[in-house]
Amino acid sequence: MDTAELLLLGDEAVGLGAIHAGIAGAFSYPGTPATEIFETVERLASAYSLPIWCRWSPNEKVAYEEALGMSYAGRRALVSMKHVGLNVAADPFVNSALTGVNGGLVLACGDDPGMHSSQNEQDSRWLAEFAKVPCLEPASQQEAYELTLEAFELSERLGLPVMLRLTTRLAHTRSNVLPRLSLGEWPQAPARPLPDPNDWTLVPTNARRRFRRLLSLQPQLDAWSDAHALNALRLSGPRGIVACGLGWNVVAELLPEHPEFSWCRVVAYPPPIAKIRQLADHCDELLFLEEGYPWLESRALGLLGLRGKRVMGRTTGDLCADGELVPEQVLSALGLGAPSRSAEATEAVPRPPVLCRGCPHADTFRAIAEATAPFESPGLFSDIGCYTLGAFPPYRAVKSCVDMGASIAMAHGAARGGLRPVLCTIGDSTFAHSGIGPLLSAIQTRADITVVILDNGTVAMTGAQQTLLTGDALLRLLHGLGAEDVTVIEPLPKNHSENVRILREALERPGVSVIVAHRSCIHAKEPPCGRCTSREATPPEGSA
Numbered sequence: 001m002d003t004a005e006l007l008l009l010g011d012e013a014v015g016l017g018a019i020h021a022g023i024a025g026a027f028s029y030p031g032t033p034a035t036e037i038f039e040t041v042e043r044l045a046s047a048y049s050l051p052i053w054c055r056w057s058p059n060e061k062v063a064y065e066e067a068l069g070m071s072y073a074g075r076r077a078l079v080s081m082k083h084v085g086l087n088v089a090a091d092p093f094v095n096s097a098l099t100g101v102n103g104g105l106v107l108a109c110g111d112d113p114g115m116h117s118s119q120n121e122q123d124s125r126w127l128a129e130f131a132k133v134p135c136l137e138p139a140s141q142q143e144a145y146e147l148t149l150e151a152f153e154l155s156e157r158l159g160l161p162v163m164l165r166l167t168t169r170l171a172h173t174r175s176n177v178l179p180r181l182s183l184g185e186w187p188q189a190p191a192r193p194l195p196d197p198n199d200w201t202l203v204p205t206n207a208r209r210r211f212r213r214l215l216s217l218q219p220q221l222d223a224w225s226d227a228h229a230l231n232a233l234r235l236s237g238p239r240g241i242v243a244c245g246l247g248w249n250v251v252a253e254l255l256p257e258h259p260e261f262s263w264c265r266v267v268a269y270p271p272p273i274a275k276i277r278q279l280a281d282h283c284d285e286l287l288f289l290e291e292g293y294p295w296l297e298s299r300a301l302g303l304l305g306l307r308g309k310r311v312m313g314r315t316t317g318d319l320c321a322d323g324e325l326v327p328e329q330v331l332s333a334l335g336l337g338a339p340s341r342s343a344e345a346t347e348a349v350p351r352p353p354v355l356c357r358g359c360p361h362a363d364t365f366r367a368i369a370e371a372t373a374p375f376e377s378p379g380l381f382s383d384i385g386c387y388t389l390g391a392f393p394p395y396r397a398v399k400s401c402v403d404m405g406a407s408i409a410m411a412h413g414a415a416r417g418g419l420r421p422v423l424c425t426i427g428d429s430t431f432a433h434s435g436i437g438p439l440l441s442a443i444q445t446r447a448d449i450t451v452v453i454l455d456n457g458t459v460a461m462t463g464a465q466q467t468l469l470t471g472d473a474l475l476r477l478l479h480g481l482g483a484e485d486v487t488v489i490e491p492l493p494k495n496h497s498e499n500v501r502i503l504r505e506a507l508e509r510p511g512v513s514v515i516v517a518h519r520s521c522i523h524a525k526e527p528p529c530g531r532c533t534s535r536e537a538t539p540p541e542g543s544a
């Protein structure tokens with residue numbers, strides 16, 4: 001069938017590639033810059049009535065495990081998440097390298113160098129190496145599509161999960177992609193026979209055997225990487241460049257004018273050490289261009305030593321150790337000068353993100369600020385979501401944001417450490433993600449904290465995806481957890497004095513008090529319950 005070029009985001013190219021690989025399911029928890037991978041599968045599956053299971057999972061660990069179960073059943077599965085989501089899913093990810101996979105299992109991870117929307121800029125390639133599984137890193141939207149297809153084949157050939165690593169600029173920019181099939185096509189991959197259950201039951205006797213299998217596959221991975229057509233080497237002059245991901249694009253733009261550079265491009269990991277060694281032997285100097293941590297650079301320094309060579313990169317200070325790879329920096333490291341900016345170019349004045357006008361969180365934070373004002377230093381722990389913006393004026397009612405679900409556990413720990421009073425704020429999606437366990441612990445051990453659940457009925461921060469726990473379902477769960485002191489408030493200006501009173505009394509009461517601040521996000525696509533109204537979403541920029 002004839003196919004037409006499509007203008008796709010890197011994320012969309014991965015989603016389309018997965019559909020064209022014949023996945024039976026896509027699993028994810030939203031997080032920038034990976035959200036649109038799942039959303040693409042969901043949108044196309046719905047538009048073309050494709051029998052692909054797509055539902056948001058409560059968190060990344062569950063998403064990974066659901067995908068692993070589908071793989072066990074012999075079907076192909078895609079699981080996508082942002083880089084910090086992989087910390088949450090690290091347990092099943094690392095262990096699935098030992099069980100192995102049956103149907104192809106591809107983990108698409110979105111890294112966020114520069115922290116456009118994240119708490120840190122960790123580099124997922126380290127986790128792929130840690131788990132001893134292959135990783136593919138595209139440099140263009142077309143490669144994102146092609147490498148997704150390759151990742152599924154590789155996963156089934158090796159019986160291992162395969163990571164696909166994207167960074168923000170690739171995930172969130174568009175370019176032409178020529179797909180192999182047309183948009184509505186879905187070549188159903190036949191289910192594979194069930195695996196030997198002993199391989200999937202990681203009791204020590206099996207786990208030792210499976211770990212030895214994983215180790216025995218490593219030389220095969222090295223050979224695959226060294227032979228990979230996109231792990232390309234060109235030997236020319238004595239100045240060498242090792243580049244991967246978006247770093248390769250900078251090199252590709254330079255080369256027509258500077259054919260004297262030798263280079264090694266890295267797309268498939270484990271890194272092609274033999275090719276990098278050849279480049280190092282050939283050159284006097286080596287510049288490492290990679291987004292994220294200096295992964296190749298430190299590996300090359302450690303494995304090859306590179307004695308007598310000039311090494312330039314993020315460890316040597318020739319490139320910034322943090323943030324995205326900026327072409328100006330690369331040119332300057334190569335001594336090629338940076339292109340001068342037009343005199344008219346002006347920098348936009350940065351403006352801190354703020355809660356939308358009419359946001360329910362704003363009313364809740366106003367009430368919290370007033371209720372806690374009489375106390376000298378109240379503990380005000382919080383979490384990640386639109387409500388983290390409660391850290392800024394005029395509210396200043398958020399004094400911590402570490403990782404999803406941390407607020408309740410940190411509040412509990414601080415209360416045990418003697419801090420009084422202690423209040424924490426957590427969104428409904430973050431509560432479902434990883435707040436339930438900490439609340440159970442606080443209730444069962446009779447902690448002295450006030451937990452405010454900000455139930456706006458949606459995952460607002462990442463684009464108003466569906467939340468799994470809102471309204472009456474949330475209240476039923478709280479009851480089931482053993483929460484006895486639960487009050488629902490409606491955060492509206494007209495209820496301000498009443499809400500301040502409820503909060504203050506909760507702070508003064510010993511034990512775990514839970515306050516559910518229930519009002520729909522003004523941009524929510526769907527109301528959390530019949531009681532609230534709704535509209536389309538454009539959440540403010542922040543940590544997502």
Ligand SMILES: Cc1ncc(C[n+]2csc(CCOP(=O)(O)OP(=O)(O)O)c2C)c(N)n1
Nearest residue numbers: 031085384385386427428429430460461544
């Ligand atoms: C481990 C991890 N996964 C995903 C994200 C992206 N993320 C940030 S906040 C958030 C959920 C926000 O929803 P909710 O708690 O309901 O608050 P709201 O934004 O609706 O106020 C998500 C998915 C993240 N930062 N960390």
Ligand code: SF4
Nearest residue numbers: 356359386460521539
């Ligand atoms: S998107 Fe919704 S939750 Fe987020 S700031 Fe705006 S109104 Fe508030």
